Amino acid sequence: MRRRRTGAARRWAAVGGGVAVLLALPSLIGALPASDAGTPAADLRRAALASTGVAFTGYAQAAGGLALPVGEQLTGVADLLSDRTTMRTWYRGVGDWRVDVVTPTGETGVHADAGGTWTWDYVAGAATRTPDTALALPTAPDLLPSELGRRLLSEAGDAELSRFGADRVAGRDALGLRVVPAEEAASVGRVDVWVDAASGLPLRVQVFGHSGGEPAVDSSFLEVELTTPPAEIVDFAVPPAATIREGQDPQLLQAATRGTRGGLALPAVLAGLERRRIEGAPATVGVYGRGATLLTVSALPGRASAGLRSALAGAPDAVVDELGVRIAAGPLGLMLADGPDGTVLLSGTVTLDALAAAATELAGGAP
Structure with missing residues (x-):
């Protein structure tokens, strides 16, 4: 009987160990070294700029290290560039997406449609309509690595681009692409963008000053799935009792x-x-x-x-x-x-x- 119990214990230990390995697989896969496909810098940028058609759902964080002493009209921008912003996002395409900014006190959802965005403040019960304009102050969705990466890569010249290896970001192989601005007036020393090797989607962006050190902006997906989210998750209808603001x-x-x-x-x-x-x-x-x-x-x-x-x-x-x-x-x-x-x-x-x-x-x- 003792032998039987010991054998059973060993079998259950083996099963338990197998379950533990299965549960650990996602983190183990995420820790594996990334494979560098050797894609040229110019080709990798083209892939990143073409990724506007890549649908996804994700969870991202953006950390800003800029302490801005500003007046009350720019307080939101200052907070955005100096704090950590946590975002859940659902992206179906250009002008058809949703970003929820998560804070300790609640959530604020930004829903994009063909004419602009609705920002829904859950706590205040207020819906703010912002039409598409020629100029706009930066908001949390602008700090998503997909959006920020494409914007910073969009006008870089080939001579400003270089490759710097690969990494694992949100469990995916990401290829490093660096931009060093050529203008004499530039205060940005370099921009590092990690681009998904399979889809071209920018997964992480870091912006550094000339002095190096910690990045002034560091935005990264922590989780991402390249699947098309349902339309009902992205769409927004103003609740009947909501306060509507401009x-x-x-x-x-x-x-x-x-x-x-x-x-x-x-x-x-x-x-x-x-x-x-x-x-x-x-x-x-x-x-x-x-x-x-x-x-x-x-x-x-x-x-x-x-x-x-x-x-x-x-x-x-x-x-x-x-x-x-x-x-x-x-x-x-x-x-x-x-x-x-x-x-x-x-x-x-x-x-x-x-x-x-x-x-x-x-x-x-x-x-």
């Missing part, structure tokens, strides 16, 4: 339009960066540069600039001179410039020297 972006654009007394004259080139053509953008808002090197210039009303000026001037490393006040938070620069017709806000992934040069040019002086 998105903030149209309000800020309207403020920029009336921000200066005589109108802000924007040149074709600023700080060595060419102005972009953006259909529907106000004449007093200009975007310069490409890819990871962008500079945005807009007029700012006195009421909106007062709080922001105080916040910027109070930052430890703020530069205050005859041009105005400017700061750098990692690779992101912010400046309030004092122009002849009012206050101008300059912001973007450019150096403080580039901000000063742009302010000088706007004031009519030599760069």
